[in-house]
Amino acid sequence: MIPLLKFLAAALTLSASFATLAQEPARGGTLTVALPTEPVHLNSAIDTTQQVKIVAGKIYSGLVKYDLKMNMQPDLAESWSVAPDGRTITFKLRKAVKWHDGRDFTSADVAFSIMKGFGPNNGLVRTTFANVESVQTPDSHTAVLVMRQPAAALMSALPVATATILPAHIYDNTDIRRNPANTRPIGTGPFMFSEWRRGDAIVLVRNPNYFEAGKPFLDRMVFKVIPDTQARGAAVESGAVDMVFHSTVAASDARRLDSLKNLELTTDGYHFDSTVSFAEFNMQHPIVGKREVRQALAHAIDRKFVLDNVWMGFGRVANSPVHYGLRQAHTDSVPQYSYDLKRAEQLLDEAGYKRGANGMRFKLTIDFVPFGDQYPKVAQYVRQQFIQIGIDADVRSSDFATWVRRIWTVRDWALNLSALTNASDPSIGIQRAYSSKNIVPGTPFTNGTHFRNADLDTYFEQASVNTDPAVRKRHFAAIQRILATELPVIPLVAIDQFTITNNRVRNHATLADGVYGGFADVWMAPN
Amino acid sequence: MDPLAERAAALNFLRYILRRLAQAALLLGIVIVLQFLLLHLAPGDVADVIAGESQASDPAFVQQLRSELGLDRPLPLQLLLHLQRVLTLDWGQAHSMDAPVWQLIAERLPGTALLMVSALLLAIVLGVAMGMVAALHARSGLDGLISVLALLCYATPGFLVGIGLILVFTVQLQWLPMSGMSSIYGDASWWQRSVDTARHLLMPMLSLSLFYVATYTRLMRAAMLEVLPMDHVRTARAKGLGRWRIVWHHAARNALLPIVTMAGLQVSSLLGGSVIVETIFGWPGIGRLAFEAVFKRDVPLVMGILLLSSVLVLLVSLLVDLIYTRLDPRIRLR
Numbered sequence: 001m002i003p004l005l006k007f008l009a010a011a012l013t014l015s016a017s018f019a020t021l022a023q024e025p026a027r028g029g030t031l032t033v034a035l036p037t038e039p040v041h042l043n044s045a046i047d048t049t050q051q052v053k054i055v056a057g058k059i060y061s062g063l064v065k066y067d068l069k070m071n072m073q074p075d076l077a078e079s080w081s082v083a084p085d086g087r088t089i090t091f092k093l094r095k096a097v098k099w100h101d102g103r104d105f106t107s108a109d110v111a112f113s114i115m116k117g118f119g120p121n122n123g124l125v126r127t128t129f130a131n132v133e134s135v136q137t138p139d140s141h142t143a144v145l146v147m148r149q150p151a152a153a154l155m156s157a158l159p160v161a162t163a164t165i166l167p168a169h170i171y172d173n174t175d176i177r178r179n180p181a182n183t184r185p186i187g188t189g190p191f192m193f194s195e196w197r198r199g200d201a202i203v204l205v206r207n208p209n210y211f212e213a214g215k216p217f218l219d220r221m222v223f224k225v226i227p228d229t230q231a232r233g234a235a236v237e238s239g240a241v242d243m244v245f246h247s248t249v250a251a252s253d254a255r256r257l258d259s260l261k262n263l264e265l266t267t268d269g270y271h272f273d274s275t276v277s278f279a280e281f282n283m284q285h286p287i288v289g290k291r292e293v294r295q296a297l298a299h300a301i302d303r304k305f306v307l308d309n310v311w312m313g314f315g316r317v318a319n320s321p322v323h324y325g326l327r328q329a330h331t332d333s334v335p336q337y338s339y340d341l342k343r344a345e346q347l348l349d350e351a352g353y354k355r356g357a358n359g360m361r362f363k364l365t366i367d368f369v370p371f372g373d374q375y376p377k378v379a380q381y382v383r384q385q386f387i388q389i390g391i392d393a394d395v396r397s398s399d400f401a402t403w404v405r406r407i408w409t410v411r412d413w414a415l416n417l418s419a420l421t422n423a424s425d426p427s428i429g430i431q432r433a434y435s436s437k438n439i440v441p442g443t444p445f446t447n448g449t450h451f452r453n454a455d456l457d458t459y460f461e462q463a464s465v466n467t468d469p470a471v472r473k474r475h476f477a478a479i480q481r482i483l484a485t486e487l488p489v490i491p492l493v494a495i496d497q498f499t500i501t502n503n504r505v506r507n508h509a510t511l512a513d514g515v516y517g518g519f520a521d522v523w524m525a526p527n
Numbered sequence: 528m529d530p531l532a533e534r535a536a537a538l539n540f541l542r543y544i545l546r547r548l549a550q551a552a553l554l555l556g557i558v559i560v561l562q563f564l565l566l567h568l569a570p571g572d573v574a575d576v577i578a579g580e581s582q583a584s585d586p587a588f589v590q591q592l593r594s595e596l597g598l599d600r601p602l603p604l605q606l607l608l609h610l611q612r613v614l615t616l617d618w619g620q621a622h623s624m625d626a627p628v629w630q631l632i633a634e635r636l637p638g639t640a641l642l643m644v645s646a647l648l649l650a651i652v653l654g655v656a657m658g659m660v661a662a663l664h665a666r667s668g669l670d671g672l673i674s675v676l677a678l679l680c681y682a683t684p685g686f687l688v689g690i691g692l693i694l695v696f697t698v699q700l701q702w703l704p705m706s707g708m709s710s711i712y713g714d715a716s717w718w719q720r721s722v723d724t725a726r727h728l729l730m731p732m733l734s735l736s737l738f739y740v741a742t743y744t745r746l747m748r749a750a751m752l753e754v755l756p757m758d759h760v761r762t763a764r765a766k767g768l769g770r771w772r773i774v775w776h777h778a779a780r781n782a783l784l785p786i787v788t789m790a791g792l793q794v795s796s797l798l799g800g801s802v803i804v805e806t807i808f809g810w811p812g813i814g815r816l817a818f819e820a821v822f823k824r825d826v827p828l829v830m831g832i833l834l835l836s837s838v839l840v841l842l843v844s845l846l847v848d849l850i851y852t853r854l855d856p857r858i859r860l861r
Contacts, residue, residue, distance in 0.1 A: 030712070038819075040625045123578065123588055177595070182625065198634040199811025200707045226706045226809040230690050238698045240705055401571025401824045404579050410570065443586040444579040 029524040030220040031505065033515075034232045034241040036248040038199060038225045041182035045118035045164040050246050050273075050516075053161035055202055055223050057516040059100075060187035062160030063091055063110065066512035068268060070156060070424070075518075076105065076165055076188065077143075086150025086467040093141040097211045099167050100186045100193075110143040111135035112168035121176060124421075125157050128428055150465050152472060153425035159272060160189070161516040190216035190520040200225060210520065217523035229373070233257060242502040242524070245515040246273065249500065250373065251312035257500050264505075267314070269514015270497040274323035274429075277311075277374070277419040279382065280489040283450045285414045287353070287362055294487040296347035297415075298337035300385045305339075307493045310377045314498060318491035320480040322430055323422045325494070328469055329476035334484035344389045361390040367407065368417040370400050375417050378492070382417070404444045411441070416448070419495070424512075426476055427464040434483065435460050451488035544845075551841040558837050559613060559830065563606055566826050572598050573622045573824045596622050609830065618831045623823035628831035631816060638708055639812035642805070643797050645728060646736035651790060653736075654743020659779060661744065662751030673744065681741035685800055689734040689807040696730060703730055706809035731808040735800055739793065743786055750782035757781075783854060791847030795840045 037051045044056035063077040077091040097105035119129040131151040136144040170181050185193050191204035202223040206216055224241055226232045233249040235241045258265040281288045288294055303317045322330045353361040368375035383393040407416055422429035432438050436452040456479055463475035499515055504525040511517045574592040593599050612619050618628035661673040697705040704710055709723050755778055763777045801814035820828040
């Protein structure tokens with residue numbers, strides 16, 4: 001009798017879970033998302049901050065979408081083709097698409113967006129799109145990009161939140177940074193702008209004329225500004241918001257929240273945010289300018305410890321500044337620096353920095369990027385490690401503007417702890433930081449280490465114009481080997497960003513740009 | 528009073544107000560110049576922040592930003608332009624938020640005003656009441672209890688109170704909303720909106736005011752203990768006046784003077800405290816706006832907020848002096 005009951009119970013549970021799997025998307029409902037910072041405006045063509053992208057991505061559309069394996073899928077473009085020489089790219093556009101104000105979407109909007117919109121104005125991709133000489137519009141549903149030279153990274157740089165297609169009839173012949181539509185956007189996306197309560201919330205409503213019939217499923221989206229980290233955790237725990245994104249609750253808290261029945265955690269959907277944290281060196285510094293010293297310091301840092309105790313295991317130990325998620329480029333077959341204090345001391349001795357009378361070899365400063373609570377912790381850890389091998393280290397704390405000035409203009413630093421977005425391709429995200437062509441004192445996020453290597457420059461240049469994935473992969477592998485040998489940077493952790501949602505939220509991490517995408521397929525299971 | 532004396536008094540009053548306003552204007556001017564210079568002494572500017580946030584690594588882009596924002600001009604010229612703007616009541620554009628400064632401030636002012644006024648009222652009412660009770664029962668068990676309570680409120684930082692309240696009332700009990708000023712996004716009646724806002728106000732108001740409740744309790748208790756043994760109270764008691772009339776009219780009225788002074792002085796510190804409370808509760812107010820503006824080196828916005836808060840502090844101190852004369856006729860304006 002009892003076994004039978006058990007069987008019945010098991011069968012019931014099983015059928016219930018099958019029912020969940022096969023569940024039809026439910027219509028309606030409001031999805032509330034916690035924003036850590038209020039966006040300045042909602043024009044993602046000219047701004048690459050997360051808070052702008054996550055809202056604008058719902059209002060606008062891009063030419064294409066990418067699945068989790070970075071395969072292209074139609075968005076505003078139904079199909080596309082790249083000429084064998086890489087010098088023309090043709091997009092066939094969807095017909096009968098309307099802007100939220102009722103006007104027709106045409107190829108003129110695409111031409112405007114590339115030549116005058118995100119093309120020249122998006123800080124992250126403007127060098128990639130600078131290769132586009134013109135956009136031809138033979139008819140209202142065809143856009144042809146004519147290239148000065150091939151841009152290998154271009155086809156992976158077209159998600160809505162970066163390559164945002166803006167309405168030409170609203171933006172053309174205006175000052176794009178001052179256009180009132182930046183705060184009352186008109187897009188083609190699944191949700192329409194409804195209301196902005198400054199300092200409190202941004203409200204979007206369902207676009208009934210969205211080009212994918214029957215979508216979106218949600219009636220409304222609310223983006224609620226919750227600046228405090230603890231409060232964001234409490235908000236998602238209590239159900240006051242349904243989603244926190246981009247690791248904006250403390251990593252230690254995230255593990256606990258993940259264990260709660262009503263919440264789910266995923267690290268999918270952050271392909272365009274692939275970020276590697278690192279310790280980088282000022283190559284002009286009299287001491288850390290020497291390779292042996294940098295190698296010694298690399299042996300003194302236990303990156304597994306940093307991963308487990310600072311990032312609470314969200315990520316992987318990094319041997320390369322290229323994130324492991326960028327499969328077209330990443331390699332681990334590079335010189336490795338195991339955690340070995342004895343070896344570190346030996347290398348320092350060999351470099352001529354023996355311990356002095358007080359047991360110390362020399363003094364260093366440690367700076368760190370003032371975003372998030374991880375980097376001060378890494379700084380303290382690195383300082384402790386350095387003391388063990390006889391290096392007296394000072395940790396300096398500064399606000400963002402001061403830090404930027406210090407690293408890129410004043411240059412009175414030795415070691416800097418920071419991180420860099422790889423974007424979707426090393427030609428976009430990595431080249432800027434290590435190519436000697438991009439040593440531009442005074443400009444943030446250029447090559448701040450002043451690392452110069454002629455071979456590396458050549459590999460970068462060839463990889464950026466070659467459209468053959470196999471050749472590119474070889475170039476990128478060579479680049480990663482040079483970086484790991486010369487060590488202008490010690491990669492620490494390839495970070496996994498995470499989203500925590502109420503488990504009623506479905507389908508939010510099915511695309512490579514995850515929470516920054518349109519949410520046309522997202523739905524909420526009934527209570 | 529004869530008409531001449533009355534006119535003289537009115538004239539005296541007017542002269543006093545004008546002199547105070549002139550002093551205030553001078554002080555404001557100094558504050559504006561000092562703040563401008565301080566903000567520019569620090570390394571880095573808003574172009575660094577904007578370019579850094581978007582991880583742009585293109586020198587032409589940063590240069591373009593800098594010239595658009597007028598940051599490539601010499602500092603004295605920037606200061607002159609700034610002063611000119613202040614004088615012509617053109618508060619300029621907030622670079623970091625892409626909106627006119629006055630608009631940003633106007634949008635946030637009601638939130639902060641609601642939070643500050645309600646927190647201050649709560650603190651004064653509770654503090655005065657508790658202080659009076661404690662003084663009337665000095666050295667009793669009740670007095671001890673109130674003292675301990677006040678000490679607790681005094682010693683607990685606002686952010687801790689805020690997080691604690693959220694954990695209890697939002698996460699555990701699910702009674703109160705924890706963030707923002709409202710959560711109604713469709714149509715609703717005036718009454719529904721007011722109730723909604725009041726529910727959002729409760730926790731931030733409490734976390735902001737507890738410290739001040741403690742301050743006023745201790746202040747009121749001390750002041751009452753000082754006033755109660757005074758001659759005029761004894762006289763009142765000898766006249767056979769009722770207990771509450773004595774306490775309220777003869778003792779409390781005098782004891783309130785330090786409270787008014789304190790409340791006036793604390794308007795600026797309330798504004799400071801609201802930064803933290805507004806951050807925790809996502810309350811759309813000036814405090815948070817100021818914090819963001821400083822962090823992003825948005826000089827016009829910082830200056831705008833500063834101008835506003837300086838004006839506020841100067842006006843409140845004038846108001847406090849005027850309230851003095853109402854509470855204590857012996858105080859004269861000079």
